[in-house]
Amino acid sequence: MPPLAERNLFHxxxxxxxxxxxxxxxxxxxxxxxxxxxxFMKTTSNLIDHSNADLWVTSINVPYxxxxxxxxxxxxxxxxxxxxVQDAEKYISDWVEWxxxxxxxxxxQIVGMDIDKDMGLPWNxxxxxxxxxxxxxxxxxxxxxxxxxxxxxxxxxxxxxHRRARIVGFTRGIRAFTTSPYVFTMFKxxxxxxxxxxxxxxxxxxxxxxxxxxxxxxREILAQVKDVQVVxxxxxxxxxxFYWMFTTGAGIAVLLAAVLGLVVGFVVVAQTIYATTVDxxxxxxxxxxxxxxxxxxxxxxxxxxAISAVIGYVLGMIVSAxxxxxxQGGGAPIELxxxxxxxxxxxxxxxxxxxGMISISKVTRLDPAMVFKG
Amino acid sequence: xxPAIAVREVTKTYTEGSASxxxxxxxxxxxxxxxxxMLMGPSGSGKTTLLSIMGCILASTGGSVRIAGIEVxxxxxxxxxxxxxxxxxxxFQGFNLFPTLTAGENVELMLDLKKExxxxxxxRAQELLENVGLAxxxxxxxxxxxxxxxxxxxxxxxxxxxxxxxxxDEPTAALDSHTGKNVMQMLAxxxxxxxxxxxxxxxxxxxxxxxxxxxxxxxxxxxxxSAKKPSSAISEFYxxxxxxxxxxxVRGV
Ligand SMILES: Nc1ncnc2c1ncn2[C@@H]1O[C@H](COP(=O)(O)OP(=O)(O)O)[C@@H](O)[C@H]1O
Ligand SMILES: [Mg+2]
Numbered sequence: 033m034p035p036l037a038e039r040n041l042f043h044x045x046x047x048x049x050x051x052x053x054x055x056x057x058x059x060x061x062x063x064x065x066x067x068x069x070x071x072f073m074k075t076t077s078n079l080i081d082h083s084n085a086d087l088w089v090t091s092i093n094v095p096y097x098x099x100x101x102x103x104x105x106x107x108x109x110x111x112x113x114x115x116x117v118q119d120a121e122k123y124i125s126d127w128v129e130w131x132x133x134x135x136x137x138x139x140x141q142i143v144g145m146d147i148d149k150d151m152g153l154p155w156n157x158x159x160x161x162x163x164x165x166x167x168x169x170x171x172x173x174x175x176x177x178x179x180x181x182x183x184x185x186x187x188x189x190x191x192x193x194h195r196r197a198r199i200v201g202f203t204r205g206i207r208a209f210t211t212s213p214y215v216f217t218m219f220k221x222x223x224x225x226x227x228x229x230x231x232x233x234x235x236x237x238x239x240x241x242x243x244x245x246x247x248x249x250x251r252e253i254l255a256q257v258k259d260v261q262v263v264x265x266x267x268x269x270x271x272x273x274f275y276w277m278f279t280t281g282a283g284i285a286v287l288l289a290a291v292l293g294l295v296v297g298f299v300v301v302a303q304t305i306y307a308t309t310v311d312x313x314x315x316x317x318x319x320x321x322x323x324x325x326x327x328x329x330x331x332x333x334x335x336x337x338a339i340s341a342v343i344g345y346v347l348g349m350i351v352s353a354x355x356x357x358x359x360q361g362g363g364a365p366i367e368l369x370x371x372x373x374x375x376x377x378x379x380x381x382x383x384x385x386x387x388g389m390i391s392i393s394k395v396t397r398l399d400p401a402m403v404f405k406g
Numbered sequence: 407x408x409p410a411i412a413v414r415e416v417t418k419t420y421t422e423g424s425a426s427x428x429x430x431x432x433x434x435x436x437x438x439x440x441x442x443x444m445l446m447g448p449s450g451s452g453k454t455t456l457l458s459i460m461g462c463i464l465a466s467t468g469g470s471v472r473i474a475g476i477e478v479x480x481x482x483x484x485x486x487x488x489x490x491x492x493x494x495x496x497x498f499q500g501f502n503l504f505p506t507l508t509a510g511e512n513v514e515l516m517l518d519l520k521k522e523x524x525x526x527x528x529x530r531a532q533e534l535l536e537n538v539g540l541a542x543x544x545x546x547x548x549x550x551x552x553x554x555x556x557x558x559x560x561x562x563x564x565x566x567x568x569x570x571x572x573x574x575d576e577p578t579a580a581l582d583s584h585t586g587k588n589v590m591q592m593l594a595x596x597x598x599x600x601x602x603x604x605x606x607x608x609x610x611x612x613x614x615x616x617x618x619x620x621x622x623x624x625x626x627x628x629x630x631x632s633a634k635k636p637s638s639a640i641s642e643f644y645x646x647x648x649x650x651x652x653x654x655x656v657r658g659v
Binding site: 033036040043315399 | 454457458461463464484487488489490491492494496498499502504505506507511512514515516518519563567575
C-alpha cells in the first residue's frame with residue numbers, strides 16, 4: 033500500500049502532536065492507576081505472600097488477614113499431629129497503639145512469629161539481624177514509616193500499648209495497605225503487646241510435608257480440629273486483596289481513574305482521527321469512486337490509528353517508566369509488571385483503532401458521486 | 407460490436423425529503439471503443455448526473471446501463487467498486503490527486519487497489535508516467551506540479567488498471583487553453599490510438615475538435631447530436647426532431 037495513511041498522519045504536525053499527547057496522557061494515566069492498583073493489591077497481601085506457609089488456620093469466617101480472631105493455641109498441637117503436616121507455628125497479627133516520641137499515637141499492626149521457624153518471618157532486613165528480635169523488647173519497623181512512627185535509629189526506645197519496645201532493625205519496602213504500619217516481633221511479645229490471653233493465637237501457619245497433597249491435609253485438619261477455617265496462602269491472599277480492593281471500594285476508585293484515562297484517550301484520539309478523516313474526505317471519495325471498496329478505506333484509517341497507537345504507546349511508556357521509578361521511594365508503590373506493559377500495548381491499540389471506527393462510519397456513508405461535485 | 411457503454415431510457419430523480427429534482431428524463435446513448443463522445447449542454451442539464459451513472463458511482467432511477475456488457479443496474483452496491491476498478495478510469499476537473507503522495511505513488515495506489523505486487527506496481531507506474539511524458543516527475547508532489555502536469559498524472563492514474571472506458575468531467579476547465587488542448591489530445595489519443603471509449607463532459611467549445619460525436623443534453627434529455635465532419639474542426643448541433651431522426655448508433659439498434 034502506498035503510504036497514504038502515514039503521509040496523511042504526518043502531514044498535519046499540530047494535529048499529530050495533539051493525537052500523541054492524548055494517547056500519551058491516556059497511557060500514563062492508565063499505567064499509573066493500574067500500577068497503583070497492582071501495587072496496592074500486592075501490598076494488601078504482603079504478609080501472606082511472604083509467609084512461606086502452605087495453609088493458614090484461622091477462626092471461622094475470618095475474611096482477611098487484618099481481621100484475625102484469637103483462638104486457643106491448643107489447636108496448634110492438634111494440627112501438628114495431623115499426617116502430612118511438616119510444621120505448624122503460631123502467628124499473630126493484631127492492631128495496637130504506638131506512641132511516638134512526641135507523644136502522638138499511631139495505630140500499628142503488630143506481627144508476631146517464631147523466628148526459629150521458616151514461616152511468617154519479616155523480609156528485606158536492611159539494618160539489624162533476625163536474631164536481634166530475641167533481645168528484650170526487640171521490634172523491627174520499616175524504613176518507609178520512619179517519619180510516621182517517629183522512628184529514627186537502632187536502639188531507640190518506644191512504647192506500644194504502654195509497654196516498652198526497642199527498635200533493633202529496619203526492613204525496607206514492607207508497606208501496609210492500611211494507614212497502620214507493620215511492626216515485627218516475637219510471638220510471645222506480640223501476644224503481650226496485643227493483650228491476648230497467654231494461650232491464644234490468631235493464626236496457625238502450616239507447612240505441608242513434601243509429597244503430601246495440600247487439599248488432603250486441609251481436609252484432615254478440618255476433620256480433626258474444631259471451629260477453624262483452613263485456607264491456602266493463595267486463597268487467603270486473594271480474599272484479603274478482594275476485601276481491600278473491592279469491598280472497601282479503594283480499588284474501585286483506582287480502577288475508575290484508569291477507565292477515565294481510557295475514556296479521555298479514546299475521545300482525544302477519536303476527535304483527531306475524525307478531524308483528519310474529514311480533512312481528507314475528498315481523497316476518500318476519490319478512492320471510492322476509483323473503485324476502492326470500503327474495506328480499503330478502513331484499512332487506511334485503521335493504519336493511521338495503529339501508527340498513532342504505536343508511537344503514543346512508546347512515548348507513554350517512557351514517561352510511565354519515569355513515574356514508576358519515582359514512585360519507588362514513596363508510600364504508594366506503582367507496579368509495572370511485564371504482562372501489564374504488554375497488555376497496555378494492546379489496550380492502546382484497541383483504544384486507537386476503536387476511536388478510528390468513529391470516522392469509518394463517516395467514510396462508509398460517503399457518496400462517491402461527490403467527486404464530480406465542485 | 408457490443409458498445410462499451412449502453413444507456414437505455416435512463417432516468418434519474420434526486421429526492422431529498424419531500425423535494426425531488428428530475429435530472430434525467432430518459433436518455434439513450436451508446437459509446438463504442440475507439441471514439442470520443444463529448445457531452446455538452448447548459449449548466450444543470452444533467453451531464454454530470456449522466457456521467458456519474460455511466461461511471462457506476464450513482465444509481466439511476468430507471469432504465470438500463472450496460473458497462474462492458476454488464477447490466478450494472480442489477481448489481482448490488484457492494485459489487486460496483488469492482489466494476490469501476492476494472493472497467494472505468496476517471497478524470498476530474500479538480501484533478502483529485504492525493505496531495506500527500508508523490509505523482510508515482512498516486513498511480514501506484516490504483517495498482518494497489520488491484521492488488522498488484524509492489525515492485526510490479528512501481529514499474530508499471532513508471533511506464534504510465536512515461537506515457538504521459540512525465541517520467542521525471544515520479545517523485546514530485548502534486549503541489550509542485552503545474553495544472554497540466556497534474557491532469558496528465560491523473561490521466562496516467564485513470565489508466566493504471568487498463569480500463570476500456572475513460573470518463574472525464576470538465577477535464578480542461580481548470581487549465582489554460584493551450585494546456586487544455588494538450589490534455590484533450592491525450593484523451594483523444596486514448597480513443598483513437600488505444601481503442602478506448604472516452605466520454606468527456608465539457609463547456610469549452612474550443613476542444614470540440616477532438617470529439618467524434620457530440621451529444622447535447624438539455625433539461626435531462628438528449629437535445630441534439632453531431633458527428634464530426636472530416637473537413638470541419640468544430641461540429642454543429644442539429645436539433646433532435648424525434649427518435650427517428652437520430653442515427654441508429656445513438657439509439658443503439
Ligand atoms: N445530489 C443532488 N441532489 C439533488 N439534486 C441534484 C444533485 N445533483 C444534481 N442535482 C440536480 O440535478 C440537475 C442536474 O445536475 P447536474 O447533473 O450536475 O448538471 P450539469 O452537470 O449538467 O450541470 C440539476 O438541477 C441539479 O440541481
Ligand atoms: Mg456538471
